Amino acid sequence: MDRPRVAAFLAASLDGFIAEADGGLGFLKPFEKEEHGYAAFYASVDTLLLGRKTYETVLGFEEWPFRDKRVRVLSRSPRKPRFGERFVSGEPPSVLATLAAEGARHVYADGGEVVTGFLAAGCLDALTLSIVPVVLGTGIRLFAHSPGTHRLSLVSTRTLESGVVQLTYALMPGRG
Amino acid sequence: MDRPRVAAFLAASLDGFIAEADGGLGFLKPFEKEEHGYAAFYASVDTLLLGRKTYETVLGFEEWPFRDKRVRVLSRSPRKPRFGERFVSGEPPSVLATLAAEGARHVYADGGEVVTGFLAAGCLDALTLSIVPVVLGTGIRLFAHSPGTHRLSLVSTRTLESGVVQLTYALMPGRG
Secondary structure (H helix, E strand, C coil), rough: CCEEEEEEEEECCCCCEEEEECCCCCCHHHHHCCCCCCCHHHHCCCEEEEEEHHHHHHHHEEEECCCCCCEECCCCCCCCCCCEEEEECCCCCHHHHHHCCCCCCCCECHHHHHHHHHCCCCCCEEEEEEEEEEHHHHHHHHCCCCCCCEEEEEEEEECCCCCCCCEEEEECCCCC | CCCEEEEEEEEEEECCEEECCCCCCCHHHHHHHHCCHHHHHHHHHHEEEEHHHHHHHHHCCCCCCCCEEEEEEECCCCCCCCCCCEEEECHHHHHHHHHHHCCHHHHHHEEEHHHHHHCCCCCCEEEEEEEEEEEECCCCEEECCCCCCCCEEEEEEEEEECCCCCEEEEEECCCC
């Protein structure tokens, strides 16, 4: 069975931070109103794979935003599911084998650590990065640790009115 | 006297590295043949302001590439000039006052530390960043230390055949 396709959809400052030092996303606020293609991307996936930190952030939202999707949380400490989510652990290939057995075909990997780990393991297929016109100086980096060197293939670029530039890449086979 | 306009023209990996961990630029090699607008940018400046490390790198080149420009090197340890370059030191505003008195109108700030220091001091006016389609994992970061938070205004984008995306920003007045 082919493994599911895995894609990430992230926003970062020009200097590569996906969140402020305290995890806050205030720097993205001025750019939230714009249509970034998130809805179309979200509609294209059947499964969300969340990192533990992202999961905990989402639990704090007023509403669970993923009712219509299979949600899996990468965590070594399973807990009681609240919205049908399940907990998975292991290396990216075995996680993807589990997801494939459940019927996943297109996975949205969300959270800096998940994206970094899947990229490092050669298990990320596509990356959409919206670069907001801000230098943040400090914060949480796009890649939580070094994912190694990888060649990318630019698939598309979009420039939004606000100055956000959205770059979509496919990962090229093999390592950089 | 108005201070000179200061611009930077840099290339970085998607994860924000301007050089490999050892200072090497091998990751840029596959993209060097393309026309990136460097010649036009270079023609538009009258003065180069180099960081000490960039200066030492350039001294190792077969030929001094800046014969037709005023070259100033930011260094606290002046040495014997080899190609008419002069050494300057001090905070960005005083360096710019010195350059203005020498007739500089448009300065090309080159080197991660110079660009970071001038941005931090509110003395950078424009930044062109060519993002190569590579995740490098480790290396020397675009900003050598935190330059603080800054709002940028996207001036233009260019997408090259190789997948390099060139973004040009103007710095917005005031701090982020």
